[in-house]
Amino acid sequence: MFERTALAQGPRVISATIPGARSVSIAVYVLAGSRLEAPEQAGAAHFLEHLTFKGTAAYRDTRAISEAIEGVGGSFNAATDRETTIYWVRVPFREAARGMAVLGELVSRPTLDPGEIDHERQIIVEEIRSYLDDPTEYGQMLFQQAMFGEGPLGREVCGDEAGIRALPAESIQGFWRMGYRPSNLVVAVAGGLTHQQAVELADAAFGRGDGPALPAVEPAPALPAGARVMLGRRGTSQAQLVVGVPALRRDHLDTWTLSVMNAVLGDGMSSRLFLTVREERGLAYDVGSGVAEYADAGALEVSAGVDPDRIAPALDAILAELARLRDEPVTQHELARAKAYLSGGLELRMDETRHLTSWLGGQEALHARVMTLEDALASIDAVDTAGMQVLAGQLFTNDALRLAVVAPARHVRGIERHLRLPG
Numbered sequence: 511m512f513e514r515t516a517l518a519q520g521p522r523v524i525s526a527t528i529p530g531a532r533s534v535s536i537a538v539y540v541l542a543g544s545r546l547e548a549p550e551q552a553g554a555a556h557f558l559e560h561l562t563f564k565g566t567a568a569y570r571d572t573r574a575i576s577e578a579i580e581g582v583g584g585s586f587n588a589a590t591d592r593e594t595t596i597y598w599v600r601v602p603f604r605e606a607a608r609g610m611a612v613l614g615e616l617v618s619r620p621t622l623d624p625g626e627i628d629h630e631r632q633i634i635v636e637e638i639r640s641y642l643d644d645p646t647e648y649g650q651m652l653f654q655q656a657m658f659g660e661g662p663l664g665r666e667v668c669g670d671e672a673g674i675r676a677l678p679a680e681s682i683q684g685f686w687r688m689g690y691r692p693s694n695l696v697v698a699v700a701g702g703l704t705h706q707q708a709v710e711l712a713d714a715a716f717g718r719g720d721g722p723a724l725p726a727v728e729p730a731p732a733l734p735a736g737a738r739v740m741l742g743r744r745g746t747s748q749a750q751l752v753v754g755v756p757a758l759r760r761d762h763l764d765t766w767t768l769s770v771m772n773a774v775l776g777d778g779m780s781s782r783l784f785l786t787v788r789e790e791r792g793l794a795y796d797v798g799s800g801v802a803e804y805a806d807a808g809a810l811e812v813s814a815g816v817d818p819d820r821i822a823p824a825l826d827a828i829l830a831e832l833a834r835l836r837d838e839p840v841t842q843h844e845l846a847r848a849k850a851y852l853s854g855g856l857e858l859r860m861d862e863t864r865h866l867t868s869w870l871g872g873q874e875a876l877h878a879r880v881m882t883l884e885d886a887l888a889s890i891d892a893v894d895t896a897g898m899q900v901l902a903g904q905l906f907t908n909d910a911l912r913l914a915v916v917a918p919a920r921h922v923r924g925i926e927r928h929l930r931l932p933g
Contacts, residue, residue: 511882512870513705520692520718524874525699525708526866534606534701535863537598538613538716539875541696542689545592545662545727545804553669553677554685556590557627557634561682562597563588564626566615578612586612590667593804594875595689600864603702607711610699614715617690627679635675638668645742645750645916649813652740652914653752657809659735662728693720698871700863730759730807734912739926742916749818749917753828753929754811755910760803761878764901766889768801768810771898773848774840775799775831776812780847782831783812793817793824805876810905818921825913825928833931835902839895853887906931 514524521538544555569575579586584601586609597616601609641647651666658664669677695716699708733756758768776783776799787797797814812832816824840848859865860883873880881889913929915922 511884512880514874514880515705515709517692517709517713517718519720521695521697521712521716522874523697523699523705523709523712524870524880525703525705526870527704528701528863528866531700531702531863532603533600533863534603534609534699534703535598535600535867536606536609536613537596537698537867537871538617539696539698539871540595540597540617540690541593541694541875542685542724543591543593543595544665544667546689546724547662547685548725551677551681551685552665552673553634553667554682555595555689556668557630557674557677557682558622558686558690559588559590559595560630560634561622561626562616562620564630565621565623567619567621568615569612575612575616578608582608584609588616592663592667596871598864598867606701606703606707610711610715617695618692618716620686622679622683622686624679627682631674631677634668635671638666638671638674641666641668645744645746645748646813646815648742648744649750649752649914649916652742652916653754653811653912656736656738656740656912656914657734657754657756657811658807659731661731661735663730663804663807664736688721688724691719691721692716693718694724696871696875698867698874700866700870727805730804733807733809734910736912738912739929740914741922741925742914743919743922744916745918746818746916748815749821749915749921750813750815751821751825751916752811752813752914753825754809754912755832755905755907757801757808757810757905758803759806759808760876762808764897765803767893767897767901769852770845770848770890770893771835771840771901772799772801772810773851774844774898775835778851780851782834783814783828786831787814787824787827791823791827793820793827797828818917821915821917821921821925822928825925826932829911829929829931832902832906833933835898836906836931837933839899842895845893845895845898849890849893852890856883856886
């Protein structure tokens with residue numbers, strides 16, 4: 511499925527060759543996300559991701575960078591997370607060298623012009639404000655604080671408005687020097703290129719170079735680390751609630767058990783939450799569950815958009831489904847459905863070069879080993895109902911619950927009384 515080469519003082523390159531593919535997707539994982547920031551640098555990783563698109567040694571401005579990729583029919587973007595910053599591009603096969611070269615410019619040769627830094631501050635402030643005005647985003651921000659506390663895992667990746675306005679240009683430039691060196695990169699490629707071609711293009715684009723060891727990240731606190739309930743009082747016509755518990759760190763032995771349990775609970779239109787909370791009881795239009803995994807911590811969360819007058823019954827219905835997983839074995843029919851849902855989704859995504867690079871790059875950058883598709887399918891198949899119920903019993907306890915709600919003030923009074931599992 512893949513080949514891998516670690517260049518001396520250079521990137522790790524991992525690739526999958528797809529004979530006959532007309533596209534090539536390339537993803538660059540910079541092993542420096544917001545979790546690597548010192549408190550006074552909060553927001554620097556995300557700020558830097560913005561700045562790299564403002565100009566490089568070969569492309570003087572955003573327009574020149576965009577035209578280099580979009581001018582040949584390609585697409586590209588970037589995203590900052592807590593443990594990585596990811597840049598990706600998808601281009602026609604014949605433009606593979608161009609795609610890799612543009613990524614090399616963005617990551618290894620940005621100008622980081624002080625004038626652009628000052629100009630970009632207001633843009634990032636507007637981005638932060640947009641999240642605060644979006645009840646779904648704001649609910650997620652509050653839940654992260656409730657679960658992970660005030661440290662790097664609970665802090666918003668973008669930072670806050672006051673911090674961004676005060677962030678020195680040198681802090682942003684220093685973050686680039688620290689984290690964006692060639693030896694701290696993973697380059698993932700999927701498409702018609704051979705592995706040797708991918709290695710040669712990556713070597714030319716990113717070069718070689720090591721540096722001092724990265725600073726140690728602050729360990730995850732004992733979870734849950736924040737307030738039991740966090741409220742965002744907003745005059746919205748729909749309330750947003752997020753409720754969850756601490757879960758598993760990345761690469762935990764029970765990771766695939768948790769994935770299957772999450773599929774049963776709230777991933778997709780056949781899940782319990784969708785069928786009970788939405789279809790049977792009509793309490794929410796949008797309801798689902800998801801899992802967050804970090805190197806040393808994790809969380810399982812359920813989110814829903816509900817009528818402000820029905821926050822309490824919606825929360826009660828969600829908690830009843832958590833208790834049901836704790837108290838009753840999942841049926842063999844549900845187990846088979848959840849496994850088929852996860853396995854089939856993985857298989858379908860592997861047919862797309864963009865998703866394949868995400869799988870390869872994410873595995874190489876963040877996991878203890880790179881799993882093949884066959885490895886993943888076997889891990890899903892090995893999950894059983896007994897293991898799921900044991901894990902649910904470990905995770906779903908009253909002390910572990912954390913809740914975030916965004917709603918008009920009068921609708922959130924006394925909501926903490928409902929934050930209790932039945933039984």
